[in-house]
Amino acid sequence: MARPERRTVRDLRKGNRAVLLRALYFVGPTSRHELTALTGLSAATVSNVTGDLLADNVIVEAGLVDSDGGRPRVLLRVNPVYGYAIGVDVGETHVRVELFDLDMNEKAKAEYALRPGGHEVELVVRHILAGIEAVLADSGVAPGQVLGVGVGVPGIVESGPDALIHAQTFGWDSVPLGALLREGTSLPLYVDNGAKTMGQAELWFGAGRGSRNAVIALIGSGVGASIITDGVTYRGANSSAGEWGHTKIALGGRTCRCGGRGCLEAYIGAEAILERAGLPLDTATEQAQLAELVRSGSPVIDETVEYLGAGLANLINLFNPERIVVGGWAGLTLGHHLLTKIKKAAAENCLTQPFSTASIVLGRLGPDAVALGAATLVIEEFLLSNTAAPAREAAAL
Amino acid sequence: MARPERRTVRDLRKGNRAVLLRALYFVGPTSRHELTALTGLSAATVSNVTGDLLADNVIVEAGLVDSDGGRPRVLLRVNPVYGYAIGVDVGETHVRVELFDLDMNEKAKAEYALRPGGHEVELVVRHILAGIEAVLADSGVAPGQVLGVGVGVPGIVESGPDALIHAQTFGWDSVPLGALLREGTSLPLYVDNGAKTMGQAELWFGAGRGSRNAVIALIGSGVGASIITDGVTYRGANSSAGEWGHTKIALGGRTCRCGGRGCLEAYIGAEAILERAGLPLDTATEQAQLAELVRSGSPVIDETVEYLGAGLANLINLFNPERIVVGGWAGLTLGHHLLTKIKKAAAENCLTQPFSTASIVLGRLGPDAVALGAATLVIEEFLLSNTAAPAREAAAL
DNA sequence: TGACTTTTTTCAAGATATATACTATGTATT
DNA sequence: AATACATAGTATATATCTTGAAAAAAGTCA
Structure with a gap:
């Protein structure tokens, strides 16, 4: 049809x-x-x-x-300076704003720390708007030259003019981020889930380059996935597609922070791993803690690899991608040392035919990829409908 | 992109x-x-x-x-008689061939029983070719008026001229069904997985009508899903997308007939349900057996509902569809009496936001839908590229 | 019968991609 | 240095296409 x-x-x-x-x-x-x-x-x-x-x-x-x-x-x-794209990464610990030219060279950057639990919408909006001002000032780019602002945020983003956001971890429930930002800027806005923007960055410039059917798995504190169908990020009916972390992998198993039981995230999410290993949670040191667990060959890690492999196998069975990219800081930490084992675990839990045609690789972009990917939302629109680009006059000067 | x-x-x-x-x-x-x-x-x-x-x-x-x-x-x-489409359903127990006009009125039908285990490729090919002959003769339609033959088969169908098929339950490993059929007929062929053709039938003419993002879940002896993204059946890199039955829902759990452990099919597949209830397997009576289990309120059914709900929840989390259609004979048997409970189980295992926008409904088409859906493959092509339709001269007579 | 309404067709205008012929701009050869 | 040759890019004529406006068709209603 x-x-x-x-x-x-x-x-x-x-x-x-x-x-x-x-x-x-x-x-x-x-x-x-x-x-x-x-x-x-x-x-x-x-x-x-x-x-x-x-x-x-x-x-x-x-x-x-x-x-x-x-x-x-x-x-x-x-023309790399025909226009510019701004990418914003709203994370748990920071708001990062970056300005890129069309070659995706970073021209300016602004970053604002967020206190744990300090995720009030007004504050985030203020940071974003201040960041836009800052990167424009730093780079000397005029607002008229900016093709748009892409924003990657946690949670589910309903597409629409208001860009309603539902983010449990932020305590955001139906927050109209788009509408709020529009009060402070007239630049075109593109708001999307951060996992999806990062996925798009890996797809365009990273390990997913060239694939038409791919899944970019993102494993950090939370667990998500960006699904690429026919070369485009798949968003589903309400832009919430890809909530891989809360699919059930062990029905009735461990309790997840979402309240459900047996979620994949309750096994392979970074916090869940540390918790299972009996370590205290501390966002400042969790990356080192996880690395140490991996290095020491903890049995918790073996178990994690098993669950991760099975989770990837589920993705392969359902989506039949030609490539799976494992990303996110925890995913990379695990993958760098254990990719072979992860592949083995995936193979054991997957139908042979789809598994044989799917390559599992590690992400190639760092944590900045969320902002980069957010900027690609702007570029995507530019490439499609470049005719009536708002920055046309400005750039033509 | x-x-x-x-x-x-x-x-x-x-x-x-x-x-x-x-x-x-x-x-x-x-x-x-x-x-x-x-x-x-x-x-x-x-x-x-x-x-x-x-x-x-x-x-x-x-x-x-x-x-x-x-x-x-x-x-x-x-023009309903501009051309005709033939749909073929290759099932575990039968080969069914039906001829439709463009209004999808069935004009003729031929059916051949298959003995359990009697799935030799040559036999199936003979039945299909004989069926094509038969429905043409019965309906008086000339071969030149036939726009094509759609074939729905079990297993994974690699798209391509040979239509390689991998079907464990049939003992088919890389069977080039397309190539074999082409030796016996010159009609255009469209081979696809039966679950996908049935899904397309539900999408076009059944409970999925009008949806752009949907999943049609098929629960019979086996368990599969047809994924609809943007109004089109999603096939993935090698046409094997939608292997829902072998996704892991209880890692390390029951052994599935695929050899894996904890597959969804090992809990909600019809044979798995009967096995868990301690009933003897007999394809002749399994439908009645399952109905009796449902009627009597067996605890195995309660458990099945829980797993089914979780399985559907996983689909909703990953795909964010606006509609989920539960079909297949076992799915319908369960759903007719227990849809409310199934929905409840799904809600408990799903993120609230995507769940709230997904409606879960029962399939509306009977078991013939596989052949009907196979015929829609022909229609789909006809609607896209009607210009150089092969039956043009014939139909214009 | 004639005025009016709605659907459908006709016709001229504007826009596009392509094939073909042509121009531009270099290297190789004499 | 002059000329032949090869390749890249452009201009022009042609066949199509969609569209808006005008015209025609085919009814109803008074």
Whole structure:
């Protein structure tokens, strides 16, 4: 029941513009000639559309490449300073705001610490708005050059103008973050769950690069997943898809902080691991504690590996991805030393056919990936509908 | 990273043709005027394209509707005899072949029993080919009028020209069913997993109608799911997505017939239920046995409901569907009497936000839905690329 | 019969991608 | 240094497409 769209002949141009821009963005500097092969468009059309894009300053020429005995090809690339994207990471311990150019080079950064339990919405909103001001001032970028602001937050984000957020760990219940931010800024906003933005970062620039069907598993204090179907983050009916951490893996088992019993998070979430090992919880030292557990070969870790493998196997059985990326600080700590064992545990709990076609790899991006991924939300929109970009006039100066 | 396509101006017509045909197919008899509202196309284009479709005999006029004081509208509809679709259900006990017109009226049917364990590929292929012959003869439909043959089979079906099938229960390992069938027929073939075809039937004509994000859970002897993302069956990297039955719900628990431990199927699969109740396995009476268990309020059923609810909750957490359809004969037997309890169990094991937006309903189609759904594979292709339909000349006679 | 209403078709206009011919810009050869 | 050659990119003519406006069609109502 896939529904085709497209109506007028004008949409064609818009679509082909997007096709070319996307190719240029992801493939990098390329000549018009190569673009014909890359996109399937005729040379004439490539010439036409790139002409438009050049005139709009969305792309720029980037040097020549000489070929044996012919006219050298002119390389084209996305104009990195055509516009900028701001990515915001709202985490348990901090609010981080970063400004990127279109090449995803970080141009400025602002960070605000949050006290444990100090997650009042007003405070977070103030930090975000202050951060936007700060990165603009630091980088000297004018607001008109900013294509948008992406925000990665914990919890479930309902898509819609208000961007209602439900985040138990923050004590946020139906918080209209989008609406609140809009009172302080007129920049286009894209709010999404932080696990999804980080997943998109891994997909675009990290270990998920090039896959069309993938799952990025995020294991930190909490446990989540970002599901990629046909190259796009899958969000479901109300944008809450991917709540892997609270799927039941041992019905009736350990009590989870969500109140349920037998949740995966109650076994492989960082806090759950430490708790099972009988260690005191302290967010300042938990990373070191976990590393020590892994190093010492604690039996709790063996058990964790088993549960993690089974959890990954469930994802493979359900989604049949070509790639599974294990990320999040706890996931990386476990994975760096135990990836082979994790794979083995997954294999034992998975149907052979889907397992054999899924590769399990570690995430390649650090914790900053949440903000980076949030910024990709802006880029995603830019690549699709670059025509009426708000920063057009500003960047064309 | 959604990738836009579309190139030439000709694709526009093709796309709009598909848009209109789809609207006519799913909405039913409609006037050109209504189609403009339905599709967003201009009246002129609707007139143009429907003219083409009429000339090609793909659609036909279907009477008038008089309006108060104006020219009466001419109703248009898909020509039910423009072509026919054959659906094949390869089950554990039978091979069923049905021929449908485009209105999905069954015009002929052929059925062949399979002995338990008698699943040799050659036999199944013979039955399918004989069934195709039979339904064509019975209905008087010429082969040239058949748009294609959809086949629903157990196990994992790798998409590709050979349609490799891996079905443990059948003892099929990398069986190239597509290639084998092609030796006996030149009709276009569409092979897919039976749970997926049944899911598509429920999606198009049953309890899933109208949903864009849904999961159709199928509970019989085996347990599977059909995942609908954005209105389309999700297949994953190798078409094996939806293997819900072998996800672990109780790690280290009961041994499943797949060899794993703690699979969902080991708790809610029909055979597993009967086994847990200490009843002898007999495919002839298992349906009655299960019904009796449900009627008598066996504690095994209570436990099953708990596991089923948790399994559904996992689906809701991961996929955030707007609807869950419980189908399959065992699922329906359980659901008819215990849907409230099942919902309660699901709620207890699910995050509140996604649960609150998901409705859990029973399937509305009978066991024939596998063949019906297989036929929808043919229709799906027809609606997308009706231009060069192979049966065009035949049907235009 | 004639005015009016609503649906559908016709027609001219504007926009697009493509093929083909053509121009631009280099290297290789004489 | 001049010329031939090869490759990259552009301009033009053509066939399609969708659309808005006008026209036609086919009724009702007074």
